[in-house]
Amino acid sequence: MTHPLLVLATHDDHLARRWHALGERWPIVRANRFDALPAGARLALIDADLPDLPPLGDPRWPRLAASLRMVFASSRPNDGEGLAAIEAGCSGYCHAFASPEQLTQVVDVVESGELWVGRTILNRLLRAVGHASKAPVAPGWAARLTEREQQVAQRAALGESNADIAAALGITERTVKSHLSAVFEKMGVADRLQLALRVHGIK
């Protein structure tokens, strides 16, 4: 199967070298400026830090989107920027320094005509329309945990204190600490905040 030309639009040589790993899947070409995007290109990975990048509200974005599938890559991604990028007509939004595997996946999805946003943005959208995903966003976190450890971890990740959890489960605060220590050990985190971020799919 033959892939279309992929344009890497960045002013940063370091970033460009990272992105060149994509050359194993797509024929690639480098662009240094937004205005210099090749006319015939169908696929582009665009650095958010490009000097001459128009603001995401600019009408040039949707115009360009008509003929070019764009992935917006930010070095400091946030949900607001991501939504703005998608609304501007980009087909994908990701971290500029994502792993080559991740980048490949994003470009792959976008090339196939789908949209790609990270799970945090997607979950934000779901919550916005009242369909919050009750289940943990990062399935698999509880794989090696015992039943009791999962219960404790779930509550801790929602902000309950050890005393709260103890009361809710009808056990001692000491036992809660015991279970949590096991959870931290198995999941490789240091405290309940890191646990929460892991359970809810952030970081």
Place this chain on the structure above:
Amino acid sequence: MTHPLLVLATHDDHLARRWHALGERWPIVRANRFDALPAGARLALIDADLPDLPPLGDPRWPRLAASLRMVFASSRPNDGEGLAAIEAGCSGYCHAFASPEQLTQVVDVVESGELWVGRTILNRLLRAVGHASKAPVAPGWAARLTEREQQVAQRAALGESNADIAAALGITERTVKSHLSAVFEKMGVADRLQLALRVHGIK
């Protein structure tokens, strides 16, 4: 790179044969019933027409989601069912008779820990929130916070310690505490874990 075991859960032999194309990327195993999903599996493609499938509101779904990444495959997909599936804890929703390439992509994305929904559902979500999110470009949670408070809150919500934040911003740990106290007060939360949950849209 070694892939985890992929469970194909369907009662339909014809569908199972189609899905077996995935065997080129993942070691696969067949399951005929929802109750018969292998205990150790991490990844499953689940046919919406399985005879003993619980309704998507059933608590067994989110429980299962804790240890298993599930793709819900419907032979007659619609946006409502897709949202329900995601809400139930599934990590992906797609057409049961999608092309092998498409299925591979979906499973690939889900395996990497992301969520997958099709273009139509995503676009519908965007439209649903698009009208509301024109004016408030501000993150929302940061509306009443000062610039500095936002910076501190953002880092605290990602799990950085006060000392980390102080070092990163070139200020004293005492000042970080000061800003955080103001943040807690303005956002009506008690500690940094509650702040993190609020910032990331959980609770």
Place this chain on the structure above:
DNA sequence: CGTCTCCCTGTCCTCGAGTACGATGCGCCG
């Protein structure tokens, strides 16, 4: 029976988080 895992509980101890008092300096605005 011995071993194993899981669940439960206890007492210290350390450390970071958060609050309660305070303080100084800066820029803006009526």
Place this chain on the structure above:
DNA sequence: CGGCGCATCGTACTCGAGGACAGGGAGACG
């Protein structure tokens, strides 16, 4: 000028979290 919001920093204090030692009981399995 005087008030006000903002950013900065100091000391002392309380309190919960988490680790470092423990231990006992129930059930599974060879």
